[in-house]
Amino acid sequence: MEVLQLVVYGIVTGSIVALGAIGVSLVFSILRFAHFAHGDVMTVGAYGALVGVTLIGVTPMVAIPVAILFAVVAVLVAEFCLYRPLRSSHPVILLISSFGYALILRSAIQLVAGPAPQVFKSGIQIPYRFGEIVIRPDHFWIVGGTILIIVALHLFLSRSKFGKAMRAMSDNMDLARISGIPAYRMILITWVIAAALAAVAGVFLGMDTRLHPVMGWRLLLPVFAAAILGGIGRPYGAIAGGFIIGISMELSTMVIDPGYKHAVAFALLVLMLIIRPTGLFRGTSL
Amino acid sequence: MELSGLFGYLVFFLSTVSIYAILALGLNVQWGLTGQINIGIAGFFAVGAYTTAILTAGPNAAHVGGFEFPFVVGAAAAIVTSGLIAVLIGMITVNLRSDYLAIATIGIAEIIRFVFQNEQWLSHGVRGISDIPRPFHDGQGSGYVFLALVLACVAVVYFLVERARLAPWGRVLRAIRDNEDATEAAGKNVRLFRLQAFVFGSAIMGFAGALYAHFIGFISPDAFEPVFATFIVWAMLIAGGSGNNKGAILGAIVVWLVWSGTETLAARLPPEYATQASAARVLLVGVLLELVLLLRPQGMLPEERPRPIARRKD
Amino acid sequence: MALLDATDVTGGYGGADILCGLNLTLSRDEVVVIVGPNGAGKSTFMKAVFGLVNVRAGSIVYDGRDITNNKPEDIVARGICYVPQERNVFPSMSVQENLEMGAFIRKDDWRPQMEKIYELFPRLAERKKQPVGQMSGGERQMVAMGRALMLEPKLLLLDEPTAGLSPKFIDETFRQVKRVNALGVGILMVEQNAKQALAIADRGYVFSSGQNRFEDTGRGMLANKEIAEMFLGG
Incomplete structure (x- = not known):
């Protein structure tokens, strides 16, 4: 029974990791660099929701639009001030710049909100019991919300004109340009979607555990591992990768110290890099 | 009295800068020369520090150690262990784009920190390892002896790295960085060269870690937070000039001046703002790093040849 | 009036000029083929027409409008x-x-x-939902042409459409080019399979070292012994 309980936790963690990994994957496929500030964009989202929760007094789920607003602003500031001016440089300069921006976001949050951990809502939730499995109401919200978002993303990518254009750019940037797809507008759309997903992931992470300034940075490794596992540039792969990473991380606590959860994500990443660097779903060849 | 206090501070300042200069030189071998991104400097730094701490510190029943080996043995072991870890990571990522190396190094640094935090028997967990002796002369005036030692170490590392840069080996590394395919076509084993550079740089970082452990005399996982051990080193190298070893040293001096200068300012604030002040200082260094990337990507001392990854004309 | 009129086009990728004063005209509904040795600047010229290569001197006029150095997205719109x-x-x-x-x-x-394109390439109509990555080289070439035709262009630029195809598909591709042309689309094509290409061409140009060497009707070029020997592989 313990296994099933851990699988439940794994699905919750996996939902959060997947939402982050989709964004990393999309950004990589359109902008061609690993966005190291993505974890901290999640943190911005979580604290954005906290603003909504404390100021307006709504639940974190209702405060998600506020979270998205914060995260989108954070990302667009970086796009206009850093990433766009640096775009003609080598892509690794963008990576380093995003690493610097990660630090900027994190210290800004610490400056405003303080370094102490916070929670959206104190008090104990009454969990649901299914046999021996215990599920908190928050976990339903997290998994349900993630499923909803994945469906919406799927419809966007497979049905809408701009979603298809995004896939086209990821497939073949030059041909997309030649076909008249407006590259810059697509870049902005990519940022907004990636930031929105990161914001939701951050809110979910805050609901699952608690908020602190390094919460997103700590999750960056599993998020990248999921994106690589799924094949970078493949949003559907990132979803699968997220759940694989999340479930493996939680199941590993049966045999090893929970402190090493991240080592499990890392081990999976390393394993993938050795046997199949393009990921399970054959991502962008590097 | 005041003068001797100032003098003592200067000794402290120069010793710290020297250790950072060695880190920046190590990073310059990886990034400046070869174009590899190491976001896990803190990991190699920590491995070096803990290796020498375990080998040279006095006995403590709570964790392994008590060997009381001399400094030279500890430092040599630090170089070897950090180098070995670099071999492992390098072998996995050496064929892949540098983004993967960046991600892998983040992972390894986090795991190393977890190990030192959790494994009581090895590292005494969060309580850390204390009583790490100052080399050669431990006691009154040891600060001066240590400063002399660490300055000599900077000189030796600078000499080695500069020789490596100018040697055919360094030319191959730059060729790989600038045009990997052409270098491969010229019959060079690109992977092997890359691996060598990564291991060389990481071993230097491990050596810096050893010096740090002997300098402070006490280490705990807190000292290896990525902000202090990784991010600041990047800021130093980028500001000083990637690819230029003199620039790496100059960057260490300048960034550390800014960092400790703001510390002095922050100390004047009321204590309730202490945490905010430290966050503001990180923010400031972050903004500085971005400004350098945007306005002067070649750094204060540009590499002595056209940089291929500098900005192209728009 | 010519649909495309390129005069003294000079330029390249920023270094030395690859195009050294090329001239070419194409009338409405014409198939024009450019042949010549490797490095002659054939593909580069085509990219220059499409705004992908910087033109330092000379002009490219399309449909009465100067499009020299316009952005590809504007040229597509034209x-x-x-x-x-x-x-x-x-x-x-x-x-x-x-x-x-x-x-x-x-x-x-x-x-x-889209229906017209499926009529033109019935093979594609049978495979509407198939990922193109899983298709053969010849089928991909149809998709590539089909994609370009979706805008109902007046001029189609084809860069070596038969490169790497099996002989069976080469013939088919040329037949399709002819059919596309019959819809009223002008075609400018660079080809290695020079003889077959010239057989369906109204006119042909020989480029060499970034300059015009020769031009004639497709038939005339095929009949010219000297040209055949030098540029068409004997």
Whole structure:
């Protein structure tokens, strides 16, 4: 029974990791660099929701639009001030710049909100019991919300004109340009979607555990591992990768110290890099 | 009295800068020369520090150690262990784009920190390892002896790295960085060269870690937070000039001046703002790093040849 | 009036000039083929027409308008479409989606045009939902051409459409080019299979070292012994 309980936790963690990994994957496929500030964009989202929760007094789920607003602003500031001016440089300069921006976001949050951990809502939730499995109401919200978002993303990518254009750019940037797809507008759309997903992931992470300034940075490794596992540039792969990473991380606590959860994500990443660097779903060849 | 206090501070300042200069030189071998991104400097730094701490510190029943080996043995072991870890990571990522190396190094640094935090028997967990002796002369005036030692170490590392840069080996590394395919076509084993550079740089970082452990005399996982051990080193190298070893040293001096200068300012604030002040200082260094990337990507001392990854004309 | 009129086109990728004063005209509904040795600047010239190469001197006039150094997205909007030699499809997307991407900038209803393209390439009609990455080289070439035709261009630029195809598909590709031309689309084509290409061409040009060497009707060029020996492989 313990296994099933851990699988439940794994699905919750996996939902959060997947939402982050989709964004990393999309950004990589359109902008061609690993966005190291993505974890901290999640943190911005979580604290954005906290603003909504404390100021307006709504639940974190209702405060998600506020979270998205914060995260989108954070990302667009970086796009206009850093990433766009640096775009003609080598892509690794963008990576380093995003690493610097990660630090900027994190210290800004610490400056405003303080370094102490916070929670959206104190008090104990009454969990649901299914046999021996215990599920908190928050976990339903997290998994349900993630499923909803994945469906919406799927419809966007497979049905809408701009979603298809995004896939086209990821497939073949030059041909997309030649076909008249407006590259810059697509870049902005990519940022907004990636930031929105990161914001939701951050809110979910805050609901699952608690908020602190390094919460997103700590999750960056599993998020990248999921994106690589799924094949970078493949949003559907990132979803699968997220759940694989999340479930493996939680199941590993049966045999090893929970402190090493991240080592499990890392081990999976390393394993993938050795046997199949393009990921399970054959991502962008590097 | 005041003068001797100032003098003592200067000794402290120069010793710290020297250790950072060695880190920046190590990073310059990886990034400046070869174009590899190491976001896990803190990991190699920590491995070096803990290796020498375990080998040279006095006995403590709570964790392994008590060997009381001399400094030279500890430092040599630090170089070897950090180098070995670099071999492992390098072998996995050496064929892949540098983004993967960046991600892998983040992972390894986090795991190393977890190990030192959790494994009581090895590292005494969060309580850390204390009583790490100052080399050669431990006691009154040891600060001066240590400063002399660490300055000599900077000189030796600078000499080695500069020789490596100018040697055919360094030319191959730059060729790989600038045009990997052409270098491969010229019959060079690109992977092997890359691996060598990564291991060389990481071993230097491990050596810096050893010096740090002997300098402070006490280490705990807190000292290896990525902000202090990784991010600041990047800021130093980028500001000083990637690819230029003199620039790496100059960057260490300048960034550390800014960092400790703001510390002095922050100390004047009321204590309730202490945490905010430290966050503001990180923010400031972050903004500085971005400004350098945007306005002067070649750094204060540009590499002595056209940089291929500098900005192209728009 | 010529649909495309290029005069003294000079330029390259920033270093030495690759195009050294090239001239070419193409009338409405014409098939024009450029042949010549490797490095003659054939593909570069085509890219220059499409705004992908900087033109330092000379002019390119299309449909009475100077389009020299215009951006590719503006040139597409004017009705010129370009099919590169390589990487000319979206491999993870289906046939239908590839065609839709070709119509990205259209505001009107493009579905009738898509039906026309399926009529033109019945093989594609059978595989609408198949990812293009799983298709053969010849089929991909159809998708590439189909994508370009979605905008109902007046001029289609084809860069070596038969490169790497098996002989069976080479013949088929040329037949399709002719059929596309019959719809009223001018075609400018660079080809290695010079003889077959000239057989369907109205006129041909020989480029060499970035300069015009020769021009004639397709038939005339095939009949010219000297040209055949030097440029058409005997």
